[in-house]
Amino acid sequence: KEVCRAGRPEVLGFRDVAAVMELLRAREGFLVAELDRFRGVFQDFDSDASGDMCAGELGSALSWLGFPYTNDKVQSLYKESDMNGNGVLSESEFVICLRHIQDAELSTIRQFLRERAVANGYGQRISSVRELEALLIKLGYQASAAALIDAMQEAGFCGKTDPEQLIDLSGIRMDMDDVCTLLHCLRNREGFTDAQMNDLRKAFQRNKSDDTERIPTSVLHKVLRWLGHCYTFDRAQQLIYEADPMGDQLDYTTFVKLVRKCRDFDRHAAVAAFHAADESRSGVLEPSEQLEALSTIDLAEFHHLPGPDEKDFTLERFLLRVSKYQEDRLLFLRKFYCFTVAEYETLRCHFNRSDKEGNGTLRRYELARLVETLFPHQSHMPEFRPILVKLLKEANADKSPATDLMALLAVTRKIKDESDVYHCSVYQKTLQSLNFSCREAAEFLSIYLPITEEGSRPVTCEDMLSLFIRSFEMTDGECQLLQAVFNEVLEEKGSGNMVNLGSRGEPGLDFLGFMLVMRRVIEVGVATIAN
Secondary structure, eight states: OOSSOTTOTTOOOHHHHHHHHHHHHHTTTOOHHHHHHHHHHHHHHOTTOSSOBOHHHHHHHHHHHTOOOOHHHHHHHHHHHOTTOSSSBOHHHHHHHHHHHHHHHHHHHHHHHHHHHHHHSSOSOBOSHHHHHHHHHHHTOOOOHHHHHHHHHHHTSSOSOOHHHHTTOOSOOBOHHHHHHHHHHHHHTTTOOHHHHHHHHHHHHHHSOTTSSOEEGGGHHHHHHHTTOOOOHHHHHHHHHHHOTTSSEEOHHHHHHHHHHHHHHHHHHHHHHHHHHOTTOOSEEOHHHHHHHHHHTTOGGGOOOOOTTOSSEEHHHHHHHHHHHHHHHHHHHHHTTTOOHHHHHHHHHHHHHHOTTOSSOEEHHHHHHHHHHHOHHHHTOTTTHHHHHHHHHHHTTTOOSEEOHHHHHHHHHHHHHHHHHHHHHHHHHHHHHHTOOHHHHHHHHHHHHHHTTTTTSOBOHHHHHHHHHHHSOOOHHHHHHHHHHHHHHHHHHTTSTTEEEOTTSOEEEOHHHHHHHHHHHHHHTOGGGGO
């Protein structure tokens, strides 16, 4: 339409065809509407408005668009798409990157269809939900059979029916174009089923601010747990910062993308657990290896003995089993105030030890003592203790002399939720005082979490030295300067909130202490990180 001759849109001359080909090359084969969307995303994630995109910004942009790329793949794509080799991506190079992604997906789909044609003998087409699930796993997407069927219904490939009836359907044949249409639909739906989308809407409406259609980031820890995503505080903060660079409030669209980011993170953790348990690199897990992998991702409690035909699990079958166990865990979480099985058992043991009379109840003063035992840090914080007192009074609103285990779970959950809100405010104030953005905090968390075992222990001076030596060429003087900066922060904070003890008793810093060290390091110019 753009190049055809006036009055004769059905006729194209040689120059017209050449002009069409030139337009296609310039647009990397994308539609104008797609290009407009990609440019909008580029501008949104070009956080410093430099006109260029770094690797971290590229990963966030690809995640926003719904492409399931790990950090390693993002780095590879980044280098492949940096056509002029200047270390950053321009807007046009970002579009080239997206073309590389789509070309790779098309190549994987073609190969999959060819293999199915040889195996099934009915041409290069897909005819069952199981085959679609297998293809999606190869492409890196995560979508259940129910999500696939909802997307197929929305795309017009089938009518409303029960998912079980579509597992072995023979009336549908999907070729490459159909698969690409379905993938587009799945990305738009973020891979969720209609029921899951309804769940997300309910969670959003229940927790959004009264005067806006946005949800405060300070309550997202609670919401994510209710949706089945149980993380350490720091890991949840990283995912939130990646989804919301402003670190303030999320609209519904961004909220859905955050939950999809969490789901993708869980899937990557499951894949990593599978490969770690597969020590022989055979591509299948024996029963004992399955249990080991499930323990790594906190799903072993929901594992059932495999049937006679389920002794060896491929990655595909393992991920399907993980999805089923995640559904079981979600039911448990919502029954027991969003506590995992391990957390529930810990609280139950504390309750039983405090139940001196052994009658399954605690007196009110015993509950108060137990809460102080469970939250020693918060109990001695002048700014948080009033919150504890208020929540204990609310728990005693019925004036009954004793309380049971479920009441303990309820008050403990409220305290944990309030603690998360408090820590969110502390994080925000600290980042502002150190002049770091939420996006930068997310990048620093991606460094901090692996070296501290998901934040389960503090970062030590030895950790910091190892990190810098691996990343930069460090002189002896710079190593000594880094040690001096670290010890200076330790001394300043003393026994405050930022200081903890490591597994060997050595002093260490939490994430905010880590950020303070990084700011000082940047200011004094240790190694090339100052650049």
